[in-house]
Amino acid sequence: MPVLCEAISVVVRRDSIDKYFQGGWGEFVRKIPNPTMCTDGELVRVGFMASDHVQEFIDFLESEGLQFNQLNKEIIARNDFVVVDQIRGPMTECDWIEFGQLSFGEDKVSACWLFEGERKGYGMHFPRKELKFAAPKNWTPNDLTFVEPEEIETRYKFLRTEDGLDVFWDSEAKKEVFIPTT
Known part of the structure; x- marks a missing residue:
């Protein structure tokens, strides 16, 4: 089943969490830094808006036993997680x-x-004909907003930081938007 890849996503194999993450699945869930997690039972996705937060999460996952961009493939044959950009x-x-x-x-x-x-030929490969979709709790497609980096300075004005969120005024949508600071 597909998992949402909005903004910048860290996608982790669930079997790797069970095998290698200190404390297993329960501990992993307790330590997720924001409410963007979703899972299909095979993959676990955690989303971020800023690359420095992604790097902090990568460092955290590695410190807990998961492997990323490993140099020695003899230890574990594959990476336990991957960073995915929505575009x-x-x-x-x-x-x-x-x-x-x-x-x-x-x-x-x-x-x-x-x-x-x-993989036979080019294009997308699906394991099943019917696809369900995993997204964070209370997520809707109306939440989707992609902004080109060059638009950020002209469209958004920083207002404040509140409860772990940076709050901006979106001059196009005429509303406040929130970006997690962690």
């Missing part, structure tokens, strides 16, 4: 996921899913 897809080589833009009603949603089968 470009996986930021490093990863042979165990597929990424694509999926139709979700009238919208297109970036998502990835576990696929370890034989």
